[in-house]
Amino acid sequence: MYDANKIIPGLVIFVGLMTFPIWAGMGKAEPVPKPKIDTPVIKEMAEKHCVESKNYMADYHMQMLITWRDKALRDGKRIYVSSSGQKYNVSLQNTCMKCHSNKKEFCDKCHNYVGVKPYCWDCHIEPIEPKGNVL
Amino acid sequence: MGVMLSLIAVLVIVLVPLAGSQVSGLQYVFGVFFPYAGFAVLLAGFVFKVLNWAKSPVPFRIPTTAGQEFSLPWIKQAKLDNPSTTTGVIGRMAFEILAFRSLFRNTKAELRSGNLIYGPAKWLWLGALAFHWAFFIIAVRHLRLFVQPIPGWVEFLDKIDSIMQIGTPPVYITDVLLIGGVTFLLLRRLLIPRVRYISLPADYFPLFLILAIGTTGILMRFFIRTDIVAVKSLLVGLATFHPFIPKNVGAIFFIHATLVSVLMAYFPFSKLMHLGGIFLSPTRNLANNNRMVRHVNPWSYPVKVHTYDEYEDEFRDLMKGAGIPVERE
Numbered sequence: 001m002y003d004a005n006k007i008i009p010g011l012v013i014f015v016g017l018m019t020f021p022i023w024a025g026m027g028k029a030e031p032v033p034k035p036k037i038d039t040p041v042i043k044e045m046a047e048k049h050c051v052e053s054k055n056y057m058a059d060y061h062m063q064m065l066i067t068w069r070d071k072a073l074r075d076g077k078r079i080y081v082s083s084s085g086q087k088y089n090v091s092l093q094n095t096c097m098k099c100h101s102n103k104k105e106f107c108d109k110c111h112n113y114v115g116v117k118p119y120c121w122d123c124h125i126e127p128i129e130p131k132g133n134v135l
Numbered sequence: 136m137g138v139m140l141s142l143i144a145v146l147v148i149v150l151v152p153l154a155g156s157q158v159s160g161l162q163y164v165f166g167v168f169f170p171y172a173g174f175a176v177l178l179a180g181f182v183f184k185v186l187n188w189a190k191s192p193v194p195f196r197i198p199t200t201a202g203q204e205f206s207l208p209w210i211k212q213a214k215l216d217n218p219s220t221t222t223g224v225i226g227r228m229a230f231e232i233l234a235f236r237s238l239f240r241n242t243k244a245e246l247r248s249g250n251l252i253y254g255p256a257k258w259l260w261l262g263a264l265a266f267h268w269a270f271f272i273i274a275v276r277h278l279r280l281f282v283q284p285i286p287g288w289v290e291f292l293d294k295i296d297s298i299m300q301i302g303t304p305p306v307y308i309t310d311v312l313l314i315g316g317v318t319f320l321l322l323r324r325l326l327i328p329r330v331r332y333i334s335l336p337a338d339y340f341p342l343f344l345i346l347a348i349g350t351t352g353i354l355m356r357f358f359i360r361t362d363i364v365a366v367k368s369l370l371v372g373l374a375t376f377h378p379f380i381p382k383n384v385g386a387i388f389f390i391h392a393t394l395v396s397v398l399m400a401y402f403p404f405s406k407l408m409h410l411g412g413i414f415l416s417p418t419r420n421l422a423n424n425n426r427m428v429r430h431v432n433p434w435s436y437p438v439k440v441h442t443y444d445e446y447e448d449e450f451r452d453l454m455k456g457a458g459i460p461v462e463r464e
Contacts, residue, residue: 010185011186014182014411020278062303119300
């Protein structure tokens with residue numbers, strides 16, 4: 001083998017960088033976040049369900065929100081009829097966040113885990129959380 | 136012919152996980168086994184290839200001399216294009232790897248009113264550069280789904296990449312560049328007769344594969360969404376060697392993962408190895424110091440020589456006797 005003094009360190013760096021996720025995650029077994037739904041409004045619900053099915057919400061809520069916005073602000077449609085026939089007021093703060101008033105324990109739990117920071121809160125106002133809920 | 140073959144191969148790689156992931160037991164194959172196998176083949180194959188290349192001696196300096204070489208002090212040397220020092224070589228390599236400097240010099244020959252003329256051709260350089268950088272940034276950005284907690288610089292990269300804030304979830308600039316770049320590179324092969332003539336399945340297959348990876352990724356982000364929290368838990372499981380298949384992960388993810396696994400396994404044995412090859416290109420990574428430094432041929436063995444001095448010592452008396460002049464008495 002020729003030029004081992006350059007090629008071996010090069011390969012070590014390559015393998016080191018490629019395996020970054022392995023050694024960066026070593027010894028840090030972080031549990032999958034469980035968004036909390038124990039808000040006062042949800043607690044009072046007889047049947048605990050979201051606007052749409054739970055799976056649909058987990059996958060598509062961001063697109064639902066943006067269609068809500070477009071429908072409300074561009075077409076003036078401020079009532080959303082869910083697939084189960086229930087009517088909802090189209091509003092981020094007044095609908096979603098009424099039920100999910102624990103943004104830090106709910107929305108942020110998932111978002112921090114996958115590394116998204118929705119910029120909606122640049123303008124929209126986060127629900128004020130009672131002291132007890134904020135850890 | 137080569138086009139259809141490659142296209143069919145990629146379609147098969149899409150259809151197998153599409154059908155297979157419906158069978159619950161097989162999800163483990165597409166979500167755990169293939170990614171591990173692909174990654175292992177990538178690392179081992181890459182190291183093997185490079186070590187194999189390193190077995191070839193480079194007895195003499197063969198850099199392409201694309202400028203004035205080191206000469207008299209009053210002649211200006213092209214330090215980057217004809218480097219004579221290690222610093223110069225590092226500079227040259229950096230420009231080559233980060234900015235595709237030699238591709239930038241790409242020219243095109245054309246017959247115009249009977250004359251053969253040469254002109255600059257920058258589109259290939261631009262398309263290639265956009266594609267490679269986009270691919271690199273996308274790969275690094277994916278770390279947000281492999282590492283927990285997410286390093287700050289990965290989040291920063293993600294933020295910069297989605298800074299246009301178009302749509303929700305926002306469109307990444309690199310996604311547009313990647314798809315644009317691959318499409319350009321593919322159309323170039325398909326539409327320019329000369330390039331098409333020399334294109335093989337080995338040229339089309341990686342392009343289709345990367346196009347399919349980009350397309351499934353974009354589909355997963357905007358159209359056929361799946362539970363990204365579950366996807367991340369799967370990927371963190373892989374990285375921490377606690378593999379498991381969570382619920383709610385859609386077929387689209389298994390297709391994406393299988394395509395990437397195939398790309399990883401294919402990488403070391405294909406033209407894609409130019410990732411490692413560029414670092415080991417003797418026409419780029421050698422200083423042009425052929426006449427400044429003594430380069431010993433690595434396979435030369437000590438030859439038994441008989442110098443004139445020794446010859447004279449041996450035959451001095453006989454030479455003198457015959458009247459032949461000698462250098463030393």
